[in-house]
Amino acid sequence: MEQPDDMVDMAGDVFAADCRARIAFEVLANRWDSVVVFILGEGGPMRPRAMLDRIGGISPKVLNQALRRLEFNGLVERRRYAEAPPRVDYTLTEAGSALLGPIRAMGTWAAAYGDAVVAAQNRFDGP
Numbered sequence: 001m002e003q004p005d006d007m008v009d010m011a012g013d014v015f016a017a018d019c020r021a022r023i024a025f026e027v028l029a030n031r032w033d034s035v036v037v038f039i040l041g042e043g044g045p046m047r048p049r050a051m052l053d054r055i056g057g058i059s060p061k062v063l064n065q066a067l068r069r070l071e072f073n074g075l076v077e078r079r080r081y082a083e084a085p086p087r088v089d090y091t092l093t094e095a096g097s098a099l100l101g102p103i104r105a106m107g108t109w110a111a112a113y114g115d116a117v118v119a120a121q122n123r124f125d126g127p
Contacts, residue, residue, distance in 0.1 A: 024102075027073050032058055032066040034103050037075060037092065041100040045079070045091040075099065 028034045032055075039054050040046055046054075052063060067090055070076040075096035081087040092100075 027075065028099070028103075030066065030069065032062060033070055033075075034099075034106070036063070036066050036070060037096055037099050038103050038107075040076065040090060040092045041097060041103075045089045047087070047089045051090075070096070 028037075035055055035058075036051065039051055043050070043054065048060070048063060048067070052058065052060060055063070058066075067076060067078070071078055071090075074093055076090045077093050079089050079091065081089075
């Protein structure tokens with residue numbers, strides 16, 4: 001089976017260390033990153049407190065780490081406002097917005113196959 005050009009490096013090694021497809025996998029490997037991207041995509045620019053209110057189960061520290069990682073990867077932009085008290089919000093960049101389609105597709109997949117995955121995990125961990 002022939003591989004798409006973006007999945008083969010010059011030597012023909014599929015998913016080589018510098019393969020661009022691996023960048024996409026690594027960028028969203030953290031469990032919270034895609035959730036933050038999705039929330040910002042659905043709600044527009046948002047302050048961290050508002051994100052904490054919308055995302056169940058995430059601590060302020062973990063949200064901050066996710067935002068820094070996403071900013072480092074060019075998926076979100078941090079905006080500071082010269083106000084008293086200081087205000088910061090986050091918004092998706094063009095690259096971050098482009099991930100909304102694949103993230104929604106993963107959500108659709110999870111809705112369709114999540115129960116089967118959990119059942120398989122339970123069988124594996126069974127008695």
